[in-house]
Amino acid sequence: MSAPTNASPQAQDTSVFPDPVYARTVLAPLFDAARTSHVAGFRAIDAAHCVMLAETGILTRNEAAAIARALAEIAREIDPARLVYTGEVEDYFFLVERALKDRVGPDLGGRLHTARSRNDIDHTLFKLALKERIDAILARSHALLAALIETAARERDTIVVAYTHGQPAQPSTFGHYLAAMIEVALRDVARLEEARAIVDLCPMGAAAITTSGFPIDRARVAALLGFSAPLRNSYSCIAAVDYQTATFSALELLFLHLGRPIQDFQTWSSFEVGQLYVPNALVQVSSIMPQKRNPVPIEHLRHLASQVVGRARAMRDVMHNTPFTDMNDSEGETQEMGYQAFAVAERALDLLAALVAQVRIDPARVAQNVARSCITITELADTLVRREGLSFRQAHEIAAATARAVVAAGGTLVADGHAPFAAAFREAIGREPGLTAADFAVAVSAEHFVATRDRYGGPAPAAMDEALAAYRDARDGLATRIAERRAREAAASAERERAFAALIEER
Known part of the structure; x- marks a missing residue:
């Protein structure tokens, strides 16, 4: 011992x-x-x-x-x-x-x-890497927006069944549905650009924590590195990782939101619904069942979107309850995990843009689903209010009775609905309806349903044209901002190379 x-x-x-x-x-x-x-x-x-x-x-x-x-x-x-x-x-x-x-x-x-430290160097490195990756996502988001807008314009008048609570609800158009995707994507892009503005503030000159006793020029270094300005507070430069949480929160939201219509595409392309047709170039066949058409890019999109959401959320979770100072929790290895989220995000945006540009709606299946689901019946109630002077509640009850009778008989509203409608009207109101069979057929058609909804934000052609013009302006604004940032940073890189080369030539 x-x-x-x-x-x-x-x-x-x-x-x-x-x-x-x-x-x-x-x-x-x-x-x-x-x-x-x-x-x-x-x-x-x-x-x-x-x-x-x-x-x-x-x-x-x-x-x-x-x-x-x-x-x-x-x-x-x-x-x-x-x-x-x-x-x-x-x-x-x-x-x-x-x-x-x-x-x-x-x-x-x-x-x-x-007058520098690995602290300010590290956070500057991470910001440079994040700006590059955010810019790649913004460029791909622009391409996705372009595909969405082009397809929405092409499919402006294409009828689809819109769902609520997983059940057929009302007729709309594929263009109107895609317009909703466009608006959410534009808001997500705005959040990502706001995060980029936070990233675009340079930590160099903060040194370890408190700047330096040397007469450094922080603004000059920031400009040479392509940043918009120095980040003011030096403690914030090495402790406040909100540039990371803002970035990955924005990335997470973008893909969380894209995952929802991707899931709709999965349902819409199923055999039972069948209103979305995926072309052969994006369909795989079964190794054993020759009849199968598997639109697997949609499945890949769904899990790729989920991977981005999971990795981006993990980045935020790693920061939770860490000290407000320079810590390894937010640095090297954590950043590498975040870069994986961006790599997957780029793949997903490319694939989604290609899919959106190529899918089509199957009008025969849509017509079949519209006919057997009675989803135009709301417009019958509205028409009764306008033309027969009924309260909406009275009209709703007559329309409901009509739909029940048509469904029970296995018919369709357009072909078989007028007789049960007239009977329900007589029973409820005590007189004959003014709507003829021809009037009734128009009132319950999917095309009339959409055309009458010409309010701001609705699916009718005039409302959609106004919306598409606004979306194109927003897309063009994004393209302009991307180009301006690229030009500014290219100029900064050229100035840095010029000044550095001048030093090398100094004798």
Whole structure:
């Protein structure tokens, strides 16, 4: 038995960082994530920071030039794709710093890190990566909106059965249904753009927590990196991860909402309903049942949408009850999980846009379903109020009696409804109705049902044309904003490259 000692654990500790298990389970995955997802961001940040240090006089032009030339050499000579984590350095940041010191010496190489920290670097990296991914989603959302609007215009007058509580309710048009999708998608895009505006504020210059005693120019670094402005409060730069929660909340809502019509498409394309026809190019056949037409892209869309919702929600859940400070909970590995949500989202938006552009409505099945479900009966009640002077409750009871009689007889409203209607009217009102058989047939037709609903937001042609014009304006506005952001950030990238190249050429 060894003798007890009064020495502290620290005095006895002869271990060397990193512990092999820690290196394998934490440091190596983080290193791989950095070299695959953030190399361009690291290089942009180094270049912008180096330019700023020279412009503010924190580094001399000669010092900054030597660093810039070394950074350019590192970019040419080190292939991130071939790097393997060895534990010799803690992470990718320190690997680049070591390579820099090898080229210009430890004193000068260490000066690049003046007035910055891995804290502000990390959150800037994540924001650069998120902006790129949000922009990809916005571009694909624009393509989806274009497909939805084009299809809605094409199918403006195409009758469909609209459902409530899973049962046939009223006739509408496929264009009107898609218009509802468009409006929700536009609101979701607005939420995503609002989140992007939060992401578009630069943390650089916050350093560890409180900025720096050096005369740094935060606005210059933000501009060189393509951000709209610096994020003001330095503590917020490294502690407030609302840019992440806002982004993934917006992404989650987009796909939660898209999942609902995707489920409708699944039901509408079923054999029993059959009002939505999916073309052969998007249909798989059974390996054993030759009669089967399986519109499996809809199934894939449903589970892809659910994957995005689940991953985006997980991002928000990881942030729950974490301290309001710089913490690993919101950083490297968590960000990689979030990037997976974006990758799936891009696939789903591409597939949904292709599906929406190609599906068609089967008018024969719609007509059959309209006829056997009596879904135009509401317009009969409305017509009785307008033409016969009845209260809606009286008209509703007559219409209900008519529908019950037609269903019991296995008939249809247009062909078989006038006689039971006249009988119900006489019994309820005590006189003959003014509606002739021809008037009745018009009143209960699906086309008349839609045409009379020409109020703002309704399915009638004039209302739909007004709505489609508004949707096109909103789509074009999105395209303009996407182009403006691209132009601003391309200009920032060009200015950063120009200023950095000027340093490299400095002699």
